Amino acid sequence: SAVISQKPSRDICQRGTSLTIQCQVDSQVTMMFxxxxxxxxxxxxxxxxxxxxxxxxxxxxxxDKFPISRPNLTFSTLTVSNMSPEDSxxxxxxxxxxxxxxxxxxxxxxxxxxx
Amino acid sequence: xxxxxxxQPEMSVQEAETVTLSCTYDTSESDYYLFWYKQPPSRQMILxxxxxxYKQQNATENRFSVNFQKAAKSFSLKISDSxxxxxxxxxxxxxxxxxxxxxxxxxxxxxx
Numbered sequence: 001s002a003v004i005s006q007k008p009s010r011d012i013c014q015r016g017t018s019l020t021i022q023c024q025v026d027s028q029v030t031m032m033f034x035x036x037x038x039x040x041x042x043x044x045x046x047x048x049x050x051x052x053x054x055x056x057x058x059x060x061x062x063x064d065k066f067p068i069s070r071p072n073l074t075f076s077t078l079t080v081s082n083m084s085p086e087d088s089x090x091x092x093x094x095x096x097x098x099x100x101x102x103x104x105x106x107x108x109x110x111x112x113x114x115x
Numbered sequence: 116x117x118x119x120x121x122x123q124p125e126m127s128v129q130e131a132e133t134v135t136l137s138c139t140y141d142t143s144e145s146d147y148y149l150f151w152y153k154q155p156p157s158r159q160m161i162l163x164x165x166x167x168x169y170k171q172q173n174a175t176e177n178r179f180s181v182n183f184q185k186a187a188k189s190f191s192l193k194i195s196d197s198x199x200x201x202x203x204x205x206x207x208x209x210x211x212x213x214x215x216x217x218x219x220x221x222x223x224x225x226x227x
Contacts, residue, residue: 102210106160
């Protein structure tokens with residue numbers, strides 16, 4: 001299984017600002033994903049981070065609000081832009097490999113609080 | 116569209132006893148995977164067990180086993196000899212291609 005780290009682990013931000021979350025994997029992976037977990041809720045997929053091309057966003061999520069970069073097969077960033085208190089959530093990245101068993105491994109998450 | 120339903124928001128079990136967490140799903144796909152993940156207060160998502168839909172045999176991992184009923188679209192998790200460390204949120208997840216669809220979760224409390 002892959003070892004995944006996320007930075008920062010938590011942050012408290014003011015409304016109207018932006019935060020970039022980093023996800024680093026210890027091996028090359030095909031698929032990287034970003035999820036949001038609102039307080040007391042389940043995980044919702046924000047987007048699939050594609051290496052070398054634009055991310056694929058799920059319904060309800062847009063690039064202007066959640067720009068994603070994936071410069072190589074081991075690293076991705078998610079930016080939460082123009083934040084409001086409703087963006088307070090845990091943001092998790094996960095990784096998987098195309099084909100095979102479809103298993104995803106998750107990072108430790110970033111707890112974001114917006115005041 | 117695929118859906119995953121966990122109808123038990125919270126469950127309790129005595130230490131050393133057995134508990135079963137329920138999960139049902141809806142799909143028109145014939146080939147897919149099902150997973151149970153555990154999320155303790157540390158918020159790290161930990162894979163507990165997985166099941167490939169084409170396999171009739173129920174998956175087992177030590178004290179964890181599933182009851183997979185494909186026709187009924189049911190995928191329950193049985194935890195035997197429950198331990199205090201099993202206390203967590205448990206999420207059922209479906210994957211048809213590569214995207215996951217998660218259920219709403221069941222909070223498991225283990226009573227000493």
